Amino acid sequence: MRVFITGATGFVGTAIVQELLNAGHQVLGLARSEASAQKLTDAGAEVHRGDLEDIDSLRSGAAKADGVIHAGFIHDFTRFPEVCRVDKTAIETIGSVLAGSERPFIVTSGTALVSPGQLATEDIIQAFNPSWPRVSEQTADAIAAQGVRAASVRLSPSVHGDGDRHGFIPILVNIAKEKGAACYIGEGLNRWNAVHRLDAARLFRLALENAAPAARYHAAAEEAITVKSIAEAIGQQLGLPVISIAPEAAARHFGWFAQMAAIDCPASSEWTQKHLSWHPVHQTLMEDIQTGIYTK
Numbered sequence: 001m002r003v004f005i006t007g008a009t010g011f012v013g014t015a016i017v018q019e020l021l022n023a024g025h026q027v028l029g030l031a032r033s034e035a036s037a038q039k040l041t042d043a044g045a046e047v048h049r050g051d052l053e054d055i056d057s058l059r060s061g062a063a064k065a066d067g068v069i070h071a072g073f074i075h076d077f078t079r080f081p082e083v084c085r086v087d088k089t090a091i092e093t094i095g096s097v098l099a100g101s102e103r104p105f106i107v108t109s110g111t112a113l114v115s116p117g118q119l120a121t122e123d124i125i126q127a128f129n130p131s132w133p134r135v136s137e138q139t140a141d142a143i144a145a146q147g148v149r150a151a152s153v154r155l156s157p158s159v160h161g162d163g164d165r166h167g168f169i170p171i172l173v174n175i176a177k178e179k180g181a182a183c184y185i186g187e188g189l190n191r192w193n194a195v196h197r198l199d200a201a202r203l204f205r206l207a208l209e210n211a212a213p214a215a216r217y218h219a220a221a222e223e224a225i226t227v228k229s230i231a232e233a234i235g236q237q238l239g240l241p242v243i244s245i246a247p248e249a250a251a252r253h254f255g256w257f258a259q260m261a262a263i264d265c266p267a268s269s270e271w272t273q274k275h276l277s278w279h280p281v282h283q284t285l286m287e288d289i290q291t292g293i294y295t296k
Contacts, residue, residue, distance in 0.1 A: 004065035007072030015201035095143030182235035188228025196282035221280035
């Protein structure tokens, strides 16, 4: 299969590219810079120049492909509503090219806000949240009704592994270094789910090869890890005290990240594992933290 990938040179995207190539697929990767183009060439993929705001490049990339993985997103939280609109337009643009073809189209979403406070499962349809206006899944559902095998992969809030520079764990590590302590909020019993990026990459491939229209697949290798235990592991690696922060002081300590530091978002991947024969085999989040890849 010839696969067009957005976000092909990102932390998760590079792993998806390699996973697809190793499985015998051809990869056409979106690249907006010379450095990204070279990275794709070095990996053995074909380069397609453009970016997520270049509608013509998205159309032409999708037209050349037997299937599409949309792993790209503009991670600029200073203009989050705007980049969410860019994401929606990108999905709609690609979907319009694939309409009526029954080609697979995998869109990226997340598990964190599916059902905060209770175990998220694949059958739960996330309600629209005005404070988090990303509508990747809803847009994919609309495209699935147009004769496209459009489905969503929901990534864990912590997609971890060597090379992770901008995920949740690096954010916590940087805050701990700045503040001189590894902290959690209240009792720290709120839970995150997690997945190694290589396990996530394999799930994207399996989802592409077996996509059911409007399905949700969970890239959650570990259902529930307390934020307190994460802070303790970070503190041990950095040689810093581990401290509880009162909820009313969380915004001052964590800044814009306070909401995510407080969220309770366990997630199951039981249905995904059963239907796609996806079985995570790579390091756990704690193993990655304890080997020092985030604190070297």
